[in-house]
Amino acid sequence: MSKLRLGIIGTGGRGVGSFGQAFTTTFADRVDIVGLADTNTIRAGNAAKFLGISPEIHDNAGDLASRSDVEAIVVTSPDCFHEEHALLALQNNKHVFIDKPLATTVDGCLNVIEASRRAGTVLYMGFNLRHQVVVRRLRDMAREGLFGDLFQLQAIEHYNGGRTYHSRWNRLKEFTGGLFIHKGSHDFDVLNYIMGDVRPARVSCFGSVSTLKPEGLPFEPDPGIEPGPNCTVCPYNTRCRDAYAVNASPGSISDCLFNEETAQIDGYYKNLCMYMSEKDTHDQGVAIIEYDNGATATHTECFVTPISNRQYFLEGTKGHGEGDLHANQITFEPRWSKEKIDYQLDPGTGSHGGADPVMQQNFLDCIAAGDRPTANAIDGTWSVAVAVAAELSRAERRMVEISELMDPGSDLLK
Ligand SMILES: NC(=O)c1ccc[n+]([C@@H]2O[C@H](COP(=O)([O-])OP(=O)(O)OC[C@H]3O[C@@H](n4cnc5c(N)ncnc54)[C@H](O)[C@@H]3O)[C@@H](O)[C@H]2O)c1
Structure with missing residues (x-):
């Protein structure tokens, strides 16, 4: 071949x-x-x-x-x-x-x-999360009808590494449209994916920069000496507990791609001060979605936290499900029963909890053998529509209808 x-x-x-x-x-x-x-x-x-x-x-x-x-x-x-x-x-x-x-x-x-x-x-x-073993299994269980009709979902992301978004381009809407688009689009897709054939109809959202601003600095600056602009040259880089040495180990991937030589070309430092840098997105927020069948979902994201995990909670007419990506575990509790069934899953190897290699192989198989992509541009559009609605809702402090952004019945979405 x-x-x-x-x-x-x-x-x-x-x-x-x-x-x-x-x-x-x-x-x-x-x-x-x-x-x-x-x-x-x-x-x-x-x-x-x-x-x-x-x-x-x-x-x-x-x-x-x-x-x-x-x-x-x-x-x-x-x-x-x-x-x-x-x-x-x-x-x-x-x-x-x-x-x-x-x-x-x-x-x-x-x-x-x-x-x-x-x-x-x-x-x-x-959408690599679709290939993560917990998400994959939750989706299969939902499809097989184990939970009955789903009427409420919750997606929670705690991401310690998310604070570093505020040190690079990801912190500015001109590059991402906002972190609900850049990051939340993952989870909005998972919610849509698990929910199945119903479609998101409207979104409300709240979020703010709660901590990653000058008042949140984790040390007291000396009078007249400004922190920043990046951790490498910051006078407080030994005192700041968030100081981030991008290219700490010689020969590492970040050392090769993001060093003084590459920064000479585009001025791109990945360790701008996360507290002092200008930004127009959030470091914590929550979005609430109503689907066209009345089911609801929430997505909570928090980028200032010592933990990193994604958790999903599913409520259906036949029972309750929980998925924990860090533990690679699913729990199912049937309604009207004291039974509790735990599934310990094997994530396989590779980045993003074993999801990336499965997705990459699927991409190659789609080209070589005509397999169907696990996610396509229509899926990408629904996720972005929810994310854009979330950003708009947060900015304008109102509920946003998906129909304000696109025609949900459009031929393009079929
Ligand atoms: N699915 C995931 O889990 C996941 C994880 C990380 C990043 N991403 C996505 O990958 C993309 C890249 O993120 P990253 O963290 O690698 O960013 P990065 O900053 O490390 O890399 C971006 C690269 O794009 C280059 N670039 C900038 N403008 C360009 C242009 N006009 N044409 C060509 N190249 C240009 C930059 O010089 C840089 O080398 C983003 O869209 C991000 O959402 C996805």
């Missing part, structure tokens, strides 16, 4: 650390990375060296997408570029993997669906 000739747009943490590494190790017999595109060509060059490959390096996505020898493209650029990069790939009839979110606007998502229909190639929406 000949290898798939593939290019990656955006050679940062995700593009190199997950896809680059997987395609040069686990899937090396199926994939040849023949091109890397990044506005920072020093970073892309370092990525190639780190991965031990010699692809052509491009300083823009268009040059990679228009190459006739490239068959598939992985889009792992910042969120605000996903629509543009997906369209470039689709207009050139490539198979495309887009990491979440599909786009940062609902119109952007609909544009991608249209382009994908015209291209007729594989468009794979990168």
